[in-house]
Amino acid sequence: MTKSNFYDYLLSSEVLKAVNMLSFTNPTKVQEQVIPAILERKDIIVKSQTGSGKTAAFAIPICELVDWEENKPQALVIAPTRELAIQIKEDFFNIGRFKRLKVSAIYGKSPFYIQEKELKQKTHVVVGTPGRIIEHIEKGTIELSKIEYLVIDEADEMLDMGFIEQIETIISCLPKERVTMLLSATMPRALEALCGKYMIEPIHVEIEEQNSATDRIAQEAYIVDQSDKTDLLRDITIIENPDSCIIFCNTKQKVDEVDNVLANLDYTCDKIHGGMEQRDRLSVMNDFKQGYFRYLVATDVAARGIDIDNISLVINYDIPEDGESYVHRIGRTGRIGKMGKAITFVSQDENRFLKDIQHYIGKEILLKERPAKETVNSLKQEFLEKINTMPEIKETKGAQLNKEIMKLHINAGKKTKMRAMDVVGTLCSIEGITKADIGIINILDISTFVEILNDKGELVFNELQKRPIKGRPRKVSKVDEFR
Numbered sequence: 001m002t003k004s005n006f007y008d009y010l011l012s013s014e015v016l017k018a019v020n021m022l023s024f025t026n027p028t029k030v031q032e033q034v035i036p037a038i039l040e041r042k043d044i045i046v047k048s049q050t051g052s053g054k055t056a057a058f059a060i061p062i063c064e065l066v067d068w069e070e071n072k073p074q075a076l077v078i079a080p081t082r083e084l085a086i087q088i089k090e091d092f093f094n095i096g097r098f099k100r101l102k103v104s105a106i107y108g109k110s111p112f113y114i115q116e117k118e119l120k121q122k123t124h125v126v127v128g129t130p131g132r133i134i135e136h137i138e139k140g141t142i143e144l145s146k147i148e149y150l151v152i153d154e155a156d157e158m159l160d161m162g163f164i165e166q167i168e169t170i171i172s173c174l175p176k177e178r179v180t181m182l183l184s185a186t187m188p189r190a191l192e193a194l195c196g197k198y199m200i201e202p203i204h205v206e207i208e209e210q211n212s213a214t215d216r217i218a219q220e221a222y223i224v225d226q227s228d229k230t231d232l233l234r235d236i237t238i239i240e241n242p243d244s245c246i247i248f249c250n251t252k253q254k255v256d257e258v259d260n261v262l263a264n265l266d267y268t269c270d271k272i273h274g275g276m277e278q279r280d281r282l283s284v285m286n287d288f289k290q291g292y293f294r295y296l297v298a299t300d301v302a303a304r305g306i307d308i309d310n311i312s313l314v315i316n317y318d319i320p321e322d323g324e325s326y327v328h329r330i331g332r333t334g335r336i337g338k339m340g341k342a343i344t345f346v347s348q349d350e351n352r353f354l355k356d357i358q359h360y361i362g363k364e365i366l367l368k369e370r371p372a373k374e375t376v377n378s379l380k381q382e383f384l385e386k387i388n389t390m391p392e393i394k395e396t397k398g399a400q401l402n403k404e405i406m407k408l409h410i411n412a413g414k415k416t417k418m419r420a421m422d423v424v425g426t427l428c429s430i431e432g433i434t435k436a437d438i439g440i441i442n443i444l445d446i447s448t449f450v451e452i453l454n455d456k457g458e459l460v461f462n463e464l465q466k467r468p469i470k471g472r473p474r475k476v477s478k479v480d481e482f483r
Contacts, residue, residue, distance in 0.1 A: 006020075009035055009036065011060070011064050015096070018096070018097050019060065022095070022400070028056075029207050030054055031053050034181075035061050038065070039061045039064065039065065041065075042203050043179060043181070043199040044180075044202055045202045045204050047185070047205070048183070054183050055088055058151050062125065063101060065148075066096070066099070068100060071122040072123070072146040073124065073144070073146065074124055075125040075149040075150075075151070076125075076147050076150050076151070078128065078153065078170065079127060079128070079129060081129065082108065084154065085106075086105050088153065089127045094397060097405070100438070102122050102123050103127065104118050104123050107132050107278075110132075115141075116139075130167055133166075134166055134169055146175075148175070149178065149179045150180045151181045151182075151183070152167060152181065156185055156191065156324070159191060182195055217330050217340040219342050219366065220341075220366050222370060230258070232370065233247070233258070236315065237383070238376050239379055240313050240341070241383045241386055242313035244288075244311045245294060245313040246315070247262075247315045248314065248315070248316050249298070249317050250300075250318040252273035255271050255273045255297050255299055268387070269293055269295035269296070269297060270287065270297070271284070271297040272297075272301060273298065274301050288308065291392055291394045292393065297317075300325060300328075311332050311340065312333065312341065313340070314330050314333045314340070314341070315344075316342070319344050319346050321356075322356065323357045324360070330342035344357075405452065405457065406456075406460070408477070409478075410423070410447070410448040410450065412447075412470070412474050414446075422469060423448060424438060427460060429467075430459070430463045432456070433460060437454050437460075438452065464476040
C-alpha cells in the first residue's frame, strides 16, 4: 500500500522536521516506492526520468537509518559530475540537519588535502565522483569498512562517461553486507549486468511516466541558419519573456559567444561550462538558483541532475545529438509536475538529429515559423520592463532550516587540542541548553564551527562571551553563511 504522507513512514521527529521545513508536502511516485524499500534495507533498482524527486527518495531513508554515534562513513553515494555531487551533499545535509549528520563531498579539481582532513573527522555520508573516490581509496584517506548503504545515481550517465569499471573498483572495496541502490533514467544491458553482479534480489521500481518530462513540457522547434541564430534568440526571448531561462550550447566556445551576445544586449545573464574553475561554476549556479540573473548559458554540464525551481524556459541554441541529452536538457524545466517549455534551434543539416530525438521521445516536436517583426515589436516594451527590473531573489533550499539555527565560530581548533566533547561540555553547562540543541561541530586546525539549534543561538552566543571553553576564554563570533 502506498503512503500519501511522510508521517506514514514512521520517520524520526528530526527527519520529519527537516522534511516539513523543506516544504516537501506529499511523497512523489518514486518516493512512495523507494522510501519504504530502503527503510526495510532492500536492494533497489529505480528507473525514473529526471525531475521525479529521486534524490530525496534515497536521502530521506538513509538519513533516518544512519547511526549518529558511528564516526566512520555509513553511506556512499556515487555521482557522475561535480555539480550533482555537491547538490546531493546539500540535500543530505538539509534532510539530516536536525540529526546533526556530517556529509562530505569529494570530487576532482578541489583540493585533495582539504577533503582528506574532512574525512578524518566524524562523517556519516560521503558523496563523490568515481575518480576522486578511487584516489582517496588508493591513498588510504577514506574509511569504507562501515559502509552500509551504497547509492549509484544517474547510472546511465556514468555508463556513457566510461565510469563502470571505476564503479566496480569502488564496489570491490565495500563490505558485502550492505544495501545497494541504483538509479537511472534508462536501463541499458550493461547496467542490468552490473545490477545482477552486485545486488541481491533487488526490488525493481519503474515509474510509469516514461516520458513524464516530455509530456508536461511544451516543445517547439525552429529551422534556422547558423548565421541567424542570435537574431532568432533575441526575438524568442522577447516573445517568451521568461523569468528564468537556460540556453544550452554544445561547446564551451559557443557558450562564451552566446553569453557575450546577451551581455551586449543588456540581458541579466551568466555562463557555465567545463572549462571554468569549480568555485566559479558553483558561484554561478548558486546565483542562478537564487534568481540574481534570468539567463544562464550552459553546456550539458548543467543538463543532468541539477535541481532549480521554476525554470520557465529551456532553449537549445544548439540541438543535442541524441535523444537522451535532449530529455535531460529540457527536464530542467517542468520539474516534479510543473509545466514548462522548451524551444530547439535546428539548422538545415541537423534534421537527422531532430528526427532521432522525435523517435526517442515518441512524439513530434511542433515546427514553428519565425515570429513576425510586428509580433516581436509589440512585445518589446514588456520585455524591456522586465529586463530593467531587478529579479526577485529566492531563498535557498535550506533557508527555512537556517532560520532557527545559528552557526558560531570559536577561535580554537585541533592545534590547541580542542575536541567536540570540550565544546559539548561547555554548551551543556549553560542553563537551558542540552545536547539536543547542539548541531554539527566541525573542528579545523585553528577554528571550530558549531551550530546551535532550536532558536537558542543568541543565548549561547551571549553566554560564550564570558564563559571559558577548555579552561580558557575564546573569541566566539557569529557566522553569516552556512557551509
